[in-house]
Amino acid sequence: MDWITTVDHKKIAILYLWAGGLFFGIGGLEAILIRIQLIKPMNTFLDAQTFNELITMHGTTMIFLGVMPVIFALMNAVIPLQIGARDVAFPFLNSLGFWTFLFGGLLLNLSWVMGGAPDAGWTAYTPLSGKGYSASHGVDFYTIGLQIAGLGTLIGGINFLATIITMRAPGMSFMRMPMFAWATFITSAIILFAFPAVTVGLVLLTFDRILDANFFDVDGGGNPVLWQHIFWIFGHPEVYILILPAFGIISEVIPTFSRKRLFGYSSMVFATILIAFLGFMVWAHHMFTTGLGPVANALFSVSTMLIAVPTGIKIFNWLFTMWGGQVRFTTPNLFAAGFIPTFTMGGVTGVMLASAPADFQFHDTYFVVAHFHYVIVGGLVLGLFAGLHYWWPKMFGRMLSETLGKWTFWTFIIGFHLTFFVQHFLGLMGMQRRVFTYLPNQQFDTLNLVSTVGAFLMGVGMIIFLINVFLTSRRPADAPEDPWEDGRTLEWTIPSPPPEYNFKQTPLVRGLDAFWKEKMAGHKAMTPAEPIGPIHMPSATILPFLMSVGIFIAGLGFMFSRDEFSSSIMSFLFNNYIVTALGLLITFGSMLMRSLFDDHGWHIEPEELEEGEQR
């Protein structure tokens, strides 16, 4: 109950982590099934329909329900601490964002047991995702589930933007802000401007499928390529929503374990902004083969290649940070160091794909699959591992085992390269993506076997990580405030895990890497910016949970509003939008409650703060 009603950003972070981890596990199992099917030619382990459902759900789950919540978990756990705030700007909305994400994800995954998962690929290209090719409710689960989950992401994005703009500790100007906070800030801005586009896209597809509208239906005058434009004007920025937080994490971990300040801090900031800006300018590079014409292809080709410049700046800055530093290869730093070459390889194939003529050759082959897995797994997932091992003691008060962590790193990264490096060659030799099997003796056999073995090795790495988490959770929570001993930013100045008010006194920030600066000046703690006084806290509330339940019910009701049911009561309830209305009533009723009954929160008095200190 405590967890359902909490509005504390640290607890919401843990909720995001568990929920994201659960979906990540589901997506990983789907990946393993895909790789088992492809282990040998003409395999009959899965049929074509199941395979389509698996690849669709693997992509969708991993992107929207797997990695994004883990990113949000780290942001929630760290950002208020890094900027010296007591919470996010809107604790209530923070909770609402989590619950809508979770219920959207649950709705999407219900499709497995309610008559077939979505089967049109994670991009849901029309007309494949139209009723003509996908008659089951699969794609409806996709559109409505993602709609609800996307709402949560948007809420989270706005919340972080407001938090970072208004709640930084005294003295922390924007140019003194840690890079992870910068990454979160820019990522949230991308979310704000990218997610409404997919909101519209999903609405249009829902209307096409449920209300028989004609947006993408050529028979009614619609245009299938329109879907691709709308999807990718969201979808390409989404790539940067995923990778910029990883950049932020790497920019925290490498300086800490190099005992040096980040090389080229201001160029890092501007590179991040530039990447975000260019990210919106390049969506059509996913569409070179749809026939946009040479002018459009050339423009999008050039703008795509431009992104390599700020990204290159970042790569070199990380290298220069390590150069001459006292580098310690702890588990987080291993992941960070492994990230750099791996992500660079993904970036290089990105430039190859950005060349429009070459893309005609690479398009829809395993070369593309290899490329985006190098970026998303080799970039983001390694970054997330670095971040999780780095901040785990801060989140839970317990150090993860270094030995097991190193085992996780080596099995995962070796498995990763085994899986995806060979896929470049499979693609260049002409193996198509999205097909459920292939003919023997086309030189695909051995490389696919290698790829599947690698996937299992990655699975082993994940299991070692889970064992590490399990064993750690049984140990006492005794991590010190600054467990890595070289912490540079504000989160390392308070106990692990932090008390619910975070900072007893808001710290005064006197420079970049605030804590490091104090350490170098010989101080053991931050100078407080305010006297000790009562701290205002928001009250816990169940309303966000109820609102999300309402949206969930409304979504299900709308999805089945055109169905025929065997029982007449069910038909009456669904076909007259009664279920939908009930769901919306719960949501709007909760909003009304929120509006009518003021919640003044509560205070922690100074005496209690002293007691907390002694305990």
Place this chain on the structure above:
Amino acid sequence: MTTAHAEAADGILPHEPEKATLEGRNKVLAFWLFLGGEAVLFGTLFATFLALRNQTNEGPTAAELFHLPLVAAATLLLLVSSLTSVFAIQAMHRGNVAQLRNWLLVTVLLGLAFLILEIYEFSVYIRHEEFGMTTSAFSSAFYTLVGFHGAHVAFGILWIAVLIGQLLHKGLTVVTAPKIYVSAMYWHFIDVVWVFIFTVVYLLGKVG
């Protein structure tokens, strides 16, 4: 800020009560951000409409369909309602709760009148012109864009109505003031979107 708090505690409202507390300032800022997202939302809907506005699939075209006098009347109602919401905020800044309540009430009524005209317009199209959601890509895009705006108006009416109730119940405080202020921002935003709809959908449909 401390003085604002002290004044609020004494029951005297500061000049701009919506920005007196950190929470209020956060609310106004976050609402500006939210409106940025809404702009992308409507931008995408407009792009879709522009891409599909000539795809009439042998159904009615925009030129055959639209009656500009009706739409002009609706436009007038909505534009005036934006003005009355400005009066409401000015009354709030003067600390005049009765005027604030009255202007909000006028705003809601004007919005309601707009919505009734829109529902009437849609019903004419559906009943007499055989122009429904499924008729053509143009019709789908039309109903989705204009309907999304209409849904925003409906939500705004409900929202401001609840706020009027709150105002009567709790009076004007540093908690209710930011809510009223952002609802006025929302109302202006809806109005701006309608100006674009009037131009891109109706005027361009008639003459473009």
